[in-house]
Amino acid sequence: MANDDHDPAFADLEQRIRAAKQKGEPVGEGDGTDPDRPKLNFGTGLTVGIELVVGVVAGVGIGLALDSWLETRPFLTILLFLLGTAAGMLNAWRHLVRIGMVDPKGDGGGRQGRGPD
Amino acid sequence: MADPLHQFSITPLVPINVAGLDLSFTQSALWMMITVGTAYALVMVGSRQAALIPGRLQSVVELAYEFIAGLIKDNAGREGMRFFPAIFTLFMFILFGNMLGLIPMAFTFTSHIIVTFAMAITVFVLITVLGFVLHGSHFLHFFVPAGAPKAMIPLLVPIEIISYCVRPISLSVRLFVNMMAGHMMLKVFAGFIAALGFFGFAPLAVTVALLGFEVVVAFLQAYIFTVLTCIYLHDAIHMH
DSSP: OGGGGGOHHHHTHHHHHHHHHHHTOOOTTOOSOOTTSHHHHTTHHHHHHHHHHHHHHHHHHHHHHHHHHHTOTTHHHHHHHHHHHHHHHHHHHHHHHHTTSSOTTSSSSTTTTOOOO | OOOTTGGGOOOEEEOOEETTEEOOEEHHHHHHHHHHHHHHHHHHHHTTSOOSSOOHHHHHHHHHHHHHHHHHHHHHOGGGGGGHHHHHHHHHHHHHHHHHTTSTTOOOGGGSHHHHHHHHHHHHHHHHHHHHHHHGGGGGGGGSOTTOOGGGHHHHHHHHHHHHHTHHHHHHHHHHHHHHHHHHHHHHHHHHHHHTGGGGHHHHHHHHHHHHHHHHHHHHHHHHHHHHHHHHHHHHHHOO
C-alpha cells in the first residue's frame, strides 16, 4: 500500500523494528525467544552434537583404515583423531554461524564479540 | 512389551535372488514406491487445472513450489534454481517418507541409515562433481581457508578436507537418528498403555503429544536436509 508511509502507525516502524532486534540480541544462549530465528533453534543441540561426534568418528575411522593399510599403527589414528576432532568442531561452529547463534567476526564468539550490525 | 526395535526390521515381500545377491522387494521398497506415488499424485492432481484461483490441492502444490523455490534462492542463490527439480524431488521424497511413516503400521524408510546415506552420498558426489565442472581444479582452493597464514595451510587443509568429507555422514545420521529415535520413543510409550491398564491414559497422553511432536520433526528434518543440500550447492557454485 502506497500510503502506508503517511500512516502515523507506520511512522516509526523502522525504529521500532531496530529496537526490537536490539532487545532480542543476546540470544547467544539459545533461549529461543529471538523472532529472527525460531525455526532452527529447535534441535540445534542435537545437530551440533552430531557434527562433533561425526567428525571424531570419521577421523578415527579413516585413521584406523589408513593405519592397517600402511602398517603405521597407531600414528595415523592419533593424527586423524585430532584432525577429525578439529573438523567436527569446525562443522559445529559453521552450523552455529549459519543459524546466527554466533557472530563469525567476534573474537571470542557469542555475545561479547558482537559489533554493531 | 513389544520390542521397540522390531518396527525397523526389513521383511522381504517378494524374495528375489540374483546370482547370490538378495534383491528382494521389501516393505521398505514398497513404502518408497507409495511415497513416490503419493507425492507424484499430489503434484499432478494439484497442478492439473492450473486455475487462476487455486483450489485446495493446487494451493498445497503452489505452496510447496514457492517454499522450495524460496529456500533455493535464499540458500544457494539464483543460479541454484537450475537444480530446482532435483531439490524439490528430494524434499518431497523425504517429507512424504517421514509423514507417511507416522501412519500406524506404516514403515519409515528414512529411519534406516542406508537409505539416508544413499541420498546424502548422492547429493555429496553430484555437488562435488558440479564444483569441479564449474571451477575445474580451482575448486580445490575451496579447501584452503581464505586469508589463512601460509604456515598454517598444511594443518588447515586436512581439517577442511575431513570437514568436507564428513558432510554426507552428518547429513544422513541427522535424519536417520531423528526418525529412529522418535519412532522408538513412540513405540516405548505406546507399549506402556496396555501394560498399565487403567493408568494407561498417562502414556496415551504422552504418545499423542509425541506424535504431534513427530509431525514437526518429520517436516523439520526434511527441511534441514534440503537446506543443507542448498548450502552445499551454494558452496559448489560460489565457493566460500
